[in-house]
Amino acid sequence: MNITYDGDRLIFHEISHFSLSQCLCCGQAFRWKPQGNGFYSVVMGYAVYAEQNGQDLTLIGVPESASADFIRYFDLERDYGAIQASYINDPFLTEGICYANGLRVLRQPYFETLISFIISANNNVGRISRIIDTICVNYGEPLDGGFDFPSPETLAALSSDELKTCGAGYRADYIIQTAKKICDGFDLNAVAKMPYEKAREELTGLPGVGLKVADCVALYGMGFLQAFPLDVWMRRVICGVYHYGGKNNNALLDFVQTTFGEHAGIAQQYLFHYARHHKEAVCAR
DNA sequence: ATCCAGGAGCTTT
DNA sequence: AAAGCTCATGGA
Numbered sequence: 439m440n441i442t443y444d445g446d447r448l449i450f451h452e453i454s455h456f457s458l459s460q461c462l463c464c465g466q467a468f469r470w471k472p473q474g475n476g477f478y479s480v481v482m483g484y485a486v487y488a489e490q491n492g493q494d495l496t497l498i499g500v501p502e503s504a505s506a507d508f509i510r511y512f513d514l515e516r517d518y519g520a521i522q523a524s525y526i527n528d529p530f531l532t533e534g535i536c537y538a539n540g541l542r543v544l545r546q547p548y549f550e551t552l553i554s555f556i557i558s559a560n561n562n563v564g565r566i567s568r569i570i571d572t573i574c575v576n577y578g579e580p581l582d583g584g585f586d587f588p589s590p591e592t593l594a595a596l597s598s599d600e601l602k603t604c605g606a607g608y609r610a611d612y613i614i615q616t617a618k619k620i621c622d623g624f625d626l627n628a629v630a631k632m633p634y635e636k637a638r639e640e641l642t643g644l645p646g647v648g649l650k651v652a653d654c655v656a657l658y659g660m661g662f663l664q665a666f667p668l669d670v671w672m673r674r675v676i677c678g679v680y681h682y683g684g685k686n687n688n689a690l691l692d693f694v695q696t697t698f699g700e701h702a703g704i705a706q707q708y709l710f711h712y713a714r715h716h717k718e719a720v721c722a723r
Numbered sequence: 724a725t726c727c728a729g730g731a732g733c734t735t736t
Numbered sequence: 737a738a739a740g741c742t743c744a745t746g747g748a
Contacts, residue, residue, distance in 0.1 A: 559729085559730040564746090602744080645731090667729065668729090670730090735739085
C-alpha cells in the first residue's frame, strides 16, 4: 500500500482484502451513508466522503496529516489474507469469509462506539442507526453539512426526555449516566491500553454496559481482536452450526476462544454478517 | 396482535 | 450461581 495526496483527495493505493462497503455495511458502524459511488460520514472530526475504486480507497475532506488516523480506522495495515487463511479448515467460516470478502474490523472513536452499542441493546440495526443519526442531528456540532457525534459533556447535560425524543427509549438514562462518568474522569484511552480482560471488566462498570456491549467497544473501537460479542445471532451460529450445547455464557466464550483463537473477533464479524443475511442456513443446521 | 431486535439490570429462586 | 422479569420502540 502507498499513499498519495493531491490537495483534495487522499488515496490509499493497492489495498488487498479490502471492501469499503463490507466494512461500513456489516453492522459494526452505524453512521456512514451511501452517497454517489461511495459513502459519507463525519468521523474523527472530519466530514468525509469515501469511495473505493478497485484496490484504491479515496477519501475527500481529509488532510494528508490525518492519513495515519484513517489507516488505523480502517485497519489497513493488518494482513487479513493471513488471518483468513488460518481458518481454511473451517468450512462454515470460510463460507462466511467469502460472503463478507473484504470486511475489516474498524477501530472507531471510543466514546461514539460506547454510546452506539449501549443503544444497540435489545434493538435492531435499522433502528440503532436512526436513533444515533437523530442524536447527532439534534445535539452534534454541525460540520461541513454533517453533524459530529456529540461530546460526553453534551450528552451528560441532556434530559432523559430529550433522548427519548430521539427514540432511545429506556436506554436514555444509561446514555446520560455513562456520559457523566466519562466527564467525571472515566478514561477510555486508558482502558484501551489495558489487557483485554481488564478492559472488558472496566467497561462493564458503566451503566448500560454488560459483557456483550463491552466486547463491542473492545472490538469495534479499541481493536481487541480476541473480543467476541455474543448476541442472538452468534448464539444461533455457535449452537446451531458449531453444535455447542452448553448454556453457560462464559463456557460458550471459552469454546469460542479455543475454536477461533486470537482473531476470534474478526471471525465473529464474518459470521455475524453472513448469519444475518442467511437466517435459514443458520437455523436449519 | 404477537414477536423480535447486535441486552442489561434487578429480583427471585 | 442461575433463572425470570421488565425495560421503549417500531417493523415484520
